[in-house]
Amino acid sequence: MSPRPGFVLEVDRSTPPTLFWHGERFRLERLPEGSRVIYAPEPLEPLADPSAAIREALDSPLGGQAPLRTLLRPGMRLTIAFDDVSLPLPPMERPDIRQLVIEEVLDLAADAGVDDVELIVALALHRRMTEPELRHALGDRIYDAFAPNGLLSQHDAEDPDALVHLGCTDQGEEVEINRRAAESDLLVYVNINLVTMDGGHKSVATGLASYRSLRHHHNPETMRHSRSFMDQHRSELHSSNWRMGKLIAESGVNVFQIETTLNNDTFPSPFGFLQKREWEWGVRDRLGFLAASKVLDRTPAGTARQVFHRVRAPHRMTSVQAGEVEAVHARTTENVWRQQGVTVEGQTDILTMGLPYISPYNVNSILNPILVACLGLGYLFNLYRGRPLVREGGVLIMSHPTAWEFDPVHHPSYIDFFEEVLSQSTDPTVVAERFEASFATDPWYIHLYRTGHAYHGVHPFYMWYWCAHALDHLGAVIVVGGDPAAVHRLGFRAASTLTDALEMATDVVGRDPSLTHLHTPPLLMADVQ
Amino acid sequence: MKALVVERNVPRFAAARLASAFGSGRGAGIGPLRLLDATPPPVPGEGWHHLRPLLSGICGSDLATLDGRSSRSFEDLVSFPFVPGHEVVGVLDDGGTDRAGRVLAPGTRVVIEPVLGCAPRHITPPCAACGSGHTGLCANVAFGRLAPGLQTGFCADTGGGWSTAGLVAHASQIHPVPPSFTDEDAVMVEPTACAVHAALAGQVAPGDVVAVIGAGALGLLTVSALDHLVRPATRCTVVVGARHPHQRRTAEQLGADMVVDPDHLARAVRRSVGSLVLGGRLTGGADVVFDCVGSAESLSQALALVRPHGRVVMVGMPAKVDVDLAPLWQREVTLVGAYAYGIEQSAAPDGAERRTFDLALELVEQAGLGRLVSATYPLDRYEEALAHAGAAGRRGAVRVAFDLRHPKGRTR
Numbered sequence A: 001m002s003p004r005p006g007f008v009l010e011v012d013r014s015t016p017p018t019l020f021w022h023g024e025r026f027r028l029e030r031l032p033e034g035s036r037v038i039y040a041p042e043p044l045e046p047l048a049d050p051s052a053a054i055r056e057a058l059d060s061p062l063g064g065q066a067p068l069r070t071l072l073r074p075g076m077r078l079t080i081a082f083d084d085v086s087l088p089l090p091p092m093e094r095p096d097i098r099q100l101v102i103e104e105v106l107d108l109a110a111d112a113g114v115d116d117v118e119l120i121v122a123l124a125l126h127r128r129m130t131e132p133e134l135r136h137a138l139g140d141r142i143y144d145a146f147a148p149n150g151l152l153s154q155h156d157a158e159d160p161d162a163l164v165h166l167g168c169t170d171q172g173e174e175v176e177i178n179r180r181a182a183e184s185d186l187l188v189y190v191n192i193n194l195v196t197m198d199g200g201h202k203s204v205a206t207g208l209a210s211y212r213s214l215r216h217h218h219n220p221e222t223m224r225h226s227r228s229f230m231d232q233h234r235s236e237l238h239s240s241n242w243r244m245g246k247l248i249a250e251s252g253v254n255v256f257q258i259e260t261t262l263n264n265d266t267f268p269s270p271f272g273f274l275q276k277r278e279w280e281w282g283v284r285d286r287l288g289f290l291a292a293s294k295v296l297d298r299t300p301a302g303t304a305r306q307v308f309h310r311v312r313a314p315h316r317m318t319s320v321q322a323g324e325v326e327a328v329h330a331r332t333t334e335n336v337w338r339q340q341g342v343t344v345e346g347q348t349d350i351l352t353m354g355l356p357y358i359s360p361y362n363v364n365s366i367l368n369p370i371l372v373a374c375l376g377l378g379y380l381f382n383l384y385r386g387r388p389l390v391r392e393g394g395v396l397i398m399s400h401p402t403a404w405e406f407d408p409v410h411h412p413s414y415i416d417f418f419e420e421v422l423s424q425s426t427d428p429t430v431v432a433e434r435f436e437a438s439f440a441t442d443p444w445y446i447h448l449y450r451t452g453h454a455y456h457g458v459h460p461f462y463m464w465y466w467c468a469h470a471l472d473h474l475g476a477v478i479v480v481g482g483d484p485a486a487v488h489r490l491g492f493r494a495a496s497t498l499t500d501a502l503e504m505a506t507d508v509v510g511r512d513p514s515l516t517h518l519h520t521p522p523l524l525m526a527d528v529q
Numbered sequence B: 001m002k003a004l005v006v007e008r009n010v011p012r013f014a015a016a017r018l019a020s021a022f023g024s025g026r027g028a029g030i031g032p033l034r035l036l037d038a039t040p041p042p043v044p045g046e047g048w049h050h051l052r053p054l055l056s057g058i059c060g061s062d063l064a065t066l067d068g069r070s071s072r073s074f075e076d077l078v079s080f081p082f083v084p085g086h087e088v089v090g091v092l093d094d095g096g097t098d099r100a101g102r103v104l105a106p107g108t109r110v111v112i113e114p115v116l117g118c119a120p121r122h123i124t125p126p127c128a129a130c131g132s133g134h135t136g137l138c139a140n141v142a143f144g145r146l147a148p149g150l151q152t153g154f155c156a157d158t159g160g161g162w163s164t165a166g167l168v169a170h171a172s173q174i175h176p177v178p179p180s181f182t183d184e185d186a187v188m189v190e191p192t193a194c195a196v197h198a199a200l201a202g203q204v205a206p207g208d209v210v211a212v213i214g215a216g217a218l219g220l221l222t223v224s225a226l227d228h229l230v231r232p233a234t235r236c237t238v239v240v241g242a243r244h245p246h247q248r249r250t251a252e253q254l255g256a257d258m259v260v261d262p263d264h265l266a267r268a269v270r271r272s273v274g275s276l277v278l279g280g281r282l283t284g285g286a287d288v289v290f291d292c293v294g295s296a297e298s299l300s301q302a303l304a305l306v307r308p309h310g311r312v313v314m315v316g317m318p319a320k321v322d323v324d325l326a327p328l329w330q331r332e333v334t335l336v337g338a339y340a341y342g343i344e345q346s347a348a349p350d351g352a353e354r355r356t357f358d359l360a361l362e363l364v365e366q367a368g369l370g371r372l373v374s375a376t377y378p379l380d381r382y383e384e385a386l387a388h389a390g391a392a393g394r395r396g397a398v399r400v401a402f403d404l405r406h407p408k409g410r411t412r
Helices: A050-061 A099-113 A129-138 A140-149 A202-207 A220-224 A236-250 A269-275 A283-297 A299-308 A325-340 A368-381 A412-421 A428-442 A443-451 A459-466 A467-471 A484-489 A498-509 B010-022 B060-066 B072-077 B183-187 B189-201 B217-234 B245-253 B262-273 B298-304 B326-330 B356-367 B379-391
Strands: A005-008 A018-023 A025-029 A035-037 A075-081 A115-123 A152-154 A163-168 A174-178 A186-190 A255-262 A316-325 A341-344 A346-358 A390-399 A476-480 A494-495 A515-519 A526-528 B002-006 B033-037 B047-059 B088-092 B108-112 B169-170 B174-176 B210-212 B239-243 B256-259 B286-291 B308-316 B334-337 B344-347 B354-356 B375-378 B399-403
Touching: A005 A341, A005 A467, A018 A390, A018 A515, A025 A283, A025 B060, A025 B210, A035 A341, A050 A099, A050 A255, A050 A316, A050 B047, A075 A099, A075 A202, A075 B047, A099 A115, A099 A129, A099 A140, A099 A255, A115 A140, A115 B379, A129 A140, A140 A152, A140 A283, A163 A236, A163 A484, A174 A202, A174 A236, A186 A202, A220 A236, A220 A428, A220 A459, A220 A467, A255 A325, A269 A283, A299 B072, A299 B344, A316 A325, A325 A341, A325 A526, A346 A368, A346 A498, A368 A390, A368 A412, A368 A459, A368 A467, A368 A484, A390 A498, A390 B183, A412 A428, A412 A443, A412 A459, A412 B256, A412 B262, A428 A459, A428 A526, A459 A467, A476 A498, A484 A494, B002 B379, B033 B379, B047 B108, B047 B183, B060 B379, B072 B169, B088 B183, B108 B183, B108 B189, B174 B356, B183 B356, B183 B399, B189 B217, B189 B344, B210 B217, B210 B262, B210 B298, B217 B239, B217 B245, B217 B356, B239 B262, B239 B379, B245 B256, B256 B262, B262 B286, B286 B298, B298 B308, B298 B326, B344 B356, B354 B356
Parallel strands: A018 A346, A035 A515, A075 A115, A075 A186, A115 A152, A186 A255, A341 A526, A346 A390, A346 A515, A390 A476, A476 A494, B210 B239, B210 B286, B239 B256, B286 B308, B308 B334, B375 B399
Antiparallel strands: A005 A035, A018 A025, A163 A174, A255 A316, B002 B033, B047 B088, B047 B169, B047 B399, B088 B108, B108 B174, B344 B354
16 A cells, blocks of 8 residues: 555544644644644655665766766775764664665775775764764774774864865855865765755755855855745755855866655654554554653653664665766655655644654754754744745744753853853844854864864854744744743743643734644645645 | 840850851841840040941841851951941931041931041051051051951941941041932942952953852942943953842843853853863963852852963952862962952043042942842841841842831831
8 A cells, every 4th residue: 555645634623632742752732623734644665675776876877977887996086975963863773874875885986996985974063973873874894994094084164174165156155165075086975865955065065064165055144035945946045055066066076966865754663653643543552652651751851862862763765866966956856755745725823843852953962942943943844845834923833841951062052152142132143243253263162063072163053043034934933831941042932831822822813823733753844835 | 226236155156157057147046146225335536426327238248257157367356246237328417527527417328438447446657558548458457446346347346237226437437428329329338349349459451351250249249340440441341150030130230241150150251262171171261250259169160260360359258268279370360359448549541549439439329239229127127137138149139238217117
């Protein structure tokens, strides 16, 4: 039986309560009659033999690119860059998709007699990966072959010796990327395209870039003009990356792009109820939910977090594309849409969403309040094509504990951003003008980014800029069950219950508003008609 | 007439010290303080005047004394029994003269500069410190015509502000209060003078980053003094560690550039100066740190926050503390005390000298510091008053005072 497409349910008297993520907990909420609930399509059938599909893609590239084996020769410099720990979410069961792809590329390189091969984690300004994370992504065989010999590196956006300035785009955007990648005879980039934003020219132009380069598109103006940044054709974020990508190509950097898509089989069987629509829960799902809820309610938040971060997703590969960047990305985007697209008729006055424990920037860490904002207003709000799910001036209601809690190892500059910056202003433009430079050039943050496992000093700014479109668009943001102090610092309103939040929302959108619930994860993309 | 009197009673001091483990000021009922019938103290000599208190503040040094926690180094600098209360605004019912020799009419409101230096003690010639105007450093505080006592409020001969019987003040101690001042403004002049003296002792240079530890009354007043007297010439950045929400709000209102939780102060200073961190300690740090608490923890924090060759000013009254001074030695930090007041080198281009009290009078008016008086109590509710003062931060207060104007009932 083929998987069912996405579905928009209209809530009536017989509709059971709807599941909301609430950090490391769940809430069951009874939505008002007439509300809509958007469910993701069921997981697509995975490729039967992923390795064979990868080999086929490498041998039959898209966009006029020659087969990879013909691009490999003895004496050449080959660099393989790959996405970091921010993808996929949650981390997938072994073998990770990056391992499968890179093993095939390395086999071809070995067959061709290529000796000079290096692997680079395309971190951009993210934190460096730990050894266990690298082993998980690459497999022990690749890690042990490369890491001890210094052939596995993590992109360092603050090492002037490891960067090369390629020039400026016609819009004056500086393009500065990893020197090893730029000066290789061939750069193979291995993507995991969890959402439509991922991949394309953004892979190299962002993943291997420096702050000097990134600041041209990671800023409030760009994000305000990306509607949404999940829709490449209406995203200034992508336009900028595409301009940079073209300049990179014109500079002689030879990129062989490999993009992969996953199905949305996101949670393993103990959490199988998360994959199902509530009215279809069987006895096992109900028991699973009850058991999980009871245990989690009695478990300290830190312990529950550790439990969830050990979850490995049963994601399976649904497609792999290789070759020229733009041709590859166009096909990839179609495949992501095939898995995630849901047609939705019209906008809503109130959009509700439950936020889980994880975002791209807190794998094995804490979803701090800034990341809560980014996950809700940045990522989930932007999961649309056409128009936002919620109308202009509407209300976004998010459910999350939003504890005033930060990981000092991964997010040191976030702590100061929350204390020093958001206490003064929540306006992304003001924040950028007044504070960004001092955080971006702070020597301590740079030191921690380069030598520890810290996100770059400027990273919390980017998370806030990610919210810029939503902040402009929305009439109010209400957080259900959040720490009031932390929620207020974000500039949002705190409510104890969904009922309270809906009552508060009437101040903004009036009586009898329409309501839509984004039932995610698993991820979906709303095509708003 | 009544007065709160501190007697030399070792068992009661010991009991108060034990009780203070449950919170400063909690031992008032079993400590050395007692509410007694009182008569006005006799005038000790020429130039002395009777003063009827209106408001008298409860200072951290008062609490430390009553809790039995103050340093034993002060033992020879007080005389028993004494009536506490050195932050005083009162009325000269019979008139008098002020330190400038001006005649003050009966009913004139005044504040007193409580240091009992050579002039009130009728010692001539004065010691070097008093001769140069630095009366807070007087060498003769246990000599002359008066019983030993650093200040009014610690001397058996002068009485103190915690009394409806009044006290005596020497003309050299008397400052008339401007008519525009409320009594609350006036009672803040003495602690403000301490803060002014501290702020100027910091020797803040142009562009400096300054950290203030503690946002009780003294910390907040130091912030205000920095804002009005130091910042105009230096454009310094003032970062404050404040535990309680009202302290944070007040610090911001009084001119702090950044107010953070005390636990976050090191992060905020690091951000302000762009320092690195090594072993939990900043490699750089604030140019000047004002320790407005005076505990081992606060002094340790100050030494962790200050840059090499920086300056730590002890503003809060310390006692015996156990602190690792290795950073002070290795980083060549200057540790200075800031006690009381005297003469200050003005930050004005002409460098003119001003009395600390005169600067404080101006500052109180400019910054509206009378608002820091959060609660007042009559004398007979002294146990509540002291408990409130001891928990001022937690209870949303800054300065608690005795109200001698309305002997019955709490007025604020």
